[in-house]
Amino acid sequence: MFEFFNQPEVIKIIVIIGSMALFFVGIFGLLTQKHLIKIFMSISMIESSLFLFFIGLMYKKSFLAPILTSNQEGFTNMNDPIPHAMILTAIVIGMAVLALGVSFAIEYYKLTGKTNIDEMTSLRH
Amino acid sequence: MTGIIILATFMGIIIIAFASIIQKKLADSIILFMGVGLGSVVLFFTFKAPDVALTEAVIGAGISSLIFLMALKHLGEKV
Amino acid sequence: MNLKREIPTSTMSGFALSAVLVLTILNILLQNIPTKIQTAGDELLKLNSTEGVANAVTTVVVYFRGFDTLGEIAVLFIASLGIGLMLDSNNRCNIKAESNFMLQTASKFLFPIIMLFGIYVMIYGHLSPGGGFQGGVIIASGVLLLLISHKEFEVPHSVIVLLETFAGVSYVLIGLIGLVVLDTFLGNFLPHDISNMGLLMSGGIIPIIYIIVGIKVGSEMGMIVQNLIKRSDNV
Amino acid sequence: MVEYIGYIFIFIGVMTFLLSAIGLVRMPDVYTRMHAGTKATTMGTILVIIGAIFTEPSWAWKLILLAIFILLTNPLSSSVLARATHKDGAVLESDELKEVSK
Numbered sequence: 001m002f003e004f005f006n007q008p009e010v011i012k013i014i015v016i017i018g019s020m021a022l023f024f025v026g027i028f029g030l031l032t033q034k035h036l037i038k039i040f041m042s043i044s045m046i047e048s049s050l051f052l053f054f055i056g057l058m059y060k061k062s063f064l065a066p067i068l069t070s071n072q073e074g075f076t077n078m079n080d081p082i083p084h085a086m087i088l089t090a091i092v093i094g095m096a097v098l099a100l101g102v103s104f105a106i107e108y109y110k111l112t113g114k115t116n117i118d119e120m121t122s123l124r125h
Numbered sequence: 126m127t128g129i130i131i132l133a134t135f136m137g138i139i140i141i142a143f144a145s146i147i148q149k150k151l152a153d154s155i156i157l158f159m160g161v162g163l164g165s166v167v168l169f170f171t172f173k174a175p176d177v178a179l180t181e182a183v184i185g186a187g188i189s190s191l192i193f194l195m196a197l198k199h200l201g202e203k204v
Numbered sequence: 205m206n207l208k209r210e211i212p213t214s215t216m217s218g219f220a221l222s223a224v225l226v227l228t229i230l231n232i233l234l235q236n237i238p239t240k241i242q243t244a245g246d247e248l249l250k251l252n253s254t255e256g257v258a259n260a261v262t263t264v265v266v267y268f269r270g271f272d273t274l275g276e277i278a279v280l281f282i283a284s285l286g287i288g289l290m291l292d293s294n295n296r297c298n299i300k301a302e303s304n305f306m307l308q309t310a311s312k313f314l315f316p317i318i319m320l321f322g323i324y325v326m327i328y329g330h331l332s333p334g335g336g337f338q339g340g341v342i343i344a345s346g347v348l349l350l351l352i353s354h355k356e357f358e359v360p361h362s363v364i365v366l367l368e369t370f371a372g373v374s375y376v377l378i379g380l381i382g383l384v385v386l387d388t389f390l391g392n393f394l395p396h397d398i399s400n401m402g403l404l405m406s407g408g409i410i411p412i413i414y415i416i417v418g419i420k421v422g423s424e425m426g427m428i429v430q431n432l433i434k435r436s437d438n439v
Numbered sequence: 440m441v442e443y444i445g446y447i448f449i450f451i452g453v454m455t456f457l458l459s460a461i462g463l464v465r466m467p468d469v470y471t472r473m474h475a476g477t478k479a480t481t482m483g484t485i486l487v488i489i490g491a492i493f494t495e496p497s498w499a500w501k502l503i504l505l506a507i508f509i510l511l512t513n514p515l516s517s518s519v520l521a522r523a524t525h526k527d528g529a530v531l532e533s534d535e536l537k538e539v540s541k
Contacts, residue, residue, distance in 0.1 A: 005128025013234060014128065018135030020230075022142060029146035035204050037151055037196050041158050044189070045142050048165055051177075058243070059172040061127060066249070066260035067175070067333065068402065075253045075260065080245030084174045085264035089276050091177070092337045092421065095184045095192075096283035099428050102196045103290040106435070115200050175333035176261045179325075183338055187345045188425065195432045304522060310515045317508060 008061060015056035022049035034116045036105045040098060047094050051087050058083050130171055138164035151202050155193045162186055254398060257330040257407035265335070266413045270390040274375060277420050281368070284424040291435040299433065303353045311353040318346035326418035330407050336414040340421030347426045351433045359430055364423050371420035378409055378416075445493030452486030455479050467532035469524050477517035484509050 004010060022045060029042030058080045064072070066081040105115075114120055138161055145157035162185025169178035248268065249260060256263030265273055322342035329335030350357045382391030396408035404411075462475025488506045492499050 002126060002129055005132060006126070007128075011128050011131060014132050014135060016230070016233060018132075018139065020226075021135075021139050025139060025142045025146060028143075033146065035151065035200075037193060037200060038146065038154065040196070041154065041193070042146065044158070045161060048161060051181075052165060052168055055169060055172045055174050055177060056131075058245075063173065065173040065175055065333075067331075068258040068260075070402070075249040078249055078260065079173045080243050081252075081260040081264050082243075082245050082248065084177050084261045085269065087174075087177050088180050088261065088265065088335075088337060089273065091180050091184055092341070093276060093279055093283075095188060096280050096424075096428065098189070099192050099432070100283045100286050100290075102192050103287045103432075105196060106199045107290050109200050116204050176259075176335065176338075179333050179338045180341075183341045183345065187348075188341060188429065191348060191429065192432065195435075199435075306515065306518055310511065314511060314515075317511075 006061065011059070011061065012057065015053065015059070019049045019053035019056065022046075022052070034118060036115050036117065039117065040101060040105070044094075044098060047090075051091065054083050054087055127171060131168065134164050134167050134171070138168070151197050155190065155197065158193065159186055159190055162189065255392070255396075257396075257410050258402050259330050259332065259335075262330045262335055262410060262414060266410050266417070267390065267392065270379070270413065273417065274379070277372075277375075277417060277424075280421060280424050281372075284427050287428050287431050291431045299352065303355070307353045311349050315346055315350055318349065319343060322346065322418075322422070326415055327411070328404070329414045329418075330411045331402065331404070336417030336419075337421055339418045340423075341425050343418075343422040344425030344429055348429045348433070351430060358434070359426055364427055367419055367423040371416045371423070375413065375416050375420070378413065382409070441496075442494050445490040448486050448490030448493060450490075452483045452490060455483035455486060459483065469529045470521065470531060473517060473521055473524070477513065477520075481509065481513045484513075 005014075026042045026046035026049065029038060029045065033039060033042065060079060063077050063079045066075075066078045066084065068075065108120075109115055112120075112122070141157055141160040141164065145154050145161065148154040148157060162181060165185065166178050166182045169175075169181055248264065252260050252263050256267060322339045324339075325334035325342060326336055326339030329339065347359060379390045382393050383389045385391060385393040390409070390413070392408040392410070394408035394412075396406060396410075400406045456479070459475055459479035462479065463472055466472045466475055485506050488502050488509075492502050
């Protein structure tokens with residue numbers, strides 16, 4: 001029974017469907033919630049799902065982490081390091097941009113006293 | 126065994142994320158959102174990416190919670 | 205969320221249409237999963253065994269994509285600058301709860317250990333998981349501990365300016381020296397012998413660049429944290 | 440042979456974690472839940488670390504440092520949490536010392 005889940009195709013299907021589900025949970029939060037913090041949280045969830053998709057798609061089960069240790073010779077049988085390097089910087093930059101967005105929200109609340117996005121209509125007319 | 130770990134962690138992450146979205150109190154929502162980050166750490170480590178797991182552990186549990194909690198302190202619960 | 209409300213037919217049909225579309229795309233995706241693909245990563249790992257260091261991710265971040273990393277820390281700098289402009293910080297902590305004696309004493313013991321761990325992660329970034337980005341954020345979380353426990357603590361602005369200027373200038377300077385010596389921006393002009401891969405003093409400029417990235421990320425993240433904590437509270 | 444001693448230690452540590460999780464569900468109020476959730480995890484983590492020292496003897500110094508760090512931080516964080524809940528106004532479910540204190 002457990003061997004069925006260890007096939008590479010099945011692992012890829014789990015990764016694709018799981019990260020799509022997390023993506024749509026984030027979209028659901030983005031569409032239904034009104035508070036600004038919930039909106040930022042949903043955007044962060046969508047980011048997380050993309051990171052999981054990126055890393056999980058290049059995962060090969062029998063391969064090792066791309067770091068040379070003392071009991072293996074040469075850079076063979078290793079996972080692809082390019083998605084790791086991309087996602088590593090993307091996480092840090094996503095956090096900094098999230099902090100910038102939160103500071104914008106704090107300033108907006110200080111100016112107008114609104115946190116509900118349905119009430120933010122000052123630019124509509 | 127690896128496949129079952131990946132499947133269970135994905136299901137846990139999705140359930141925690143949905144619970145975090147539909148929570149009424151914002152403080153509970155933020156605490157549950159940290160659970161999404163922790164589940165991502167487990168998944169990154171299972172995917173043989175220890176660098177990314179270390180980054181996500183520091184950011185998702187440390188600084189990200191600070192940002193959301195300071196936003197909660199200034200913006201308040203009122204919708 | 206009111207589930208008892210009547211759902212219009214157009215919404216229902218749109219939902220059904222999108223479900224059919226998603227299933228179709230999923231079907232196409234699942235049928236065309238290639239089992240064995242040749243990626244750029246294989247060539248890169250081959251190149252890494254002659255050019256890089258033991259941690260292949262570090263080689264990609266610092267050496268093969270070094271110019272992009274320069275742009276990324278510039279993005280971090282601009283985000284930090286924007287937060288500093290948005291939240292005009294005064295020298296008053298706006299957390300109302302008083303920290304007690306236990307937290308104040310223990311944070312004095314814990315802060316050097318956290319800094320030591322951050323510097324270890326930074327320096328050993330080319331041999332083990334870790335590196336400049338992670339170490340910088342760990343140092344920033346150490347600063348966060350002191351900011352929460354000691355109300356009067358503040359990182360002086362001149363120190364941040366000094367560290368950030370030093371890190372940015374030396375990154376570009378090392379790149380330009382590589383451009384002069386080896387005709388490549390960020391060329392590895394220091395000796396990097398393959399035979400002692402795995403030692404601390406190996407890899408040429410790669411560990412130096414990652415330490416510089418760590419200093420820059422640490423000072424920027426520390427500034428973001430300090431601005432968020434010490435924001436003026438007169439809303 | 441030495442690995443099996445390590446596996447026994449890891450098993451006892453994981454069982455302590457399980458007891459702590461059961462306590463989190465079973466206990467009636469915040470303070471007793473905190474008691475179950477923080478004390479038992481300190482012991483469980485240290486037992487798992489001792490087991491890891493037996494299974495991988497070359498990592499011993501790093502693991503001992505990790506144990507010292509956990510011994511420093513875990514009681515501190517639980518103390519700060521308890522202080523915060525007390526300031527927030529949490530009450531015991533059944534306060535048996537109420538008559539004595541009044």
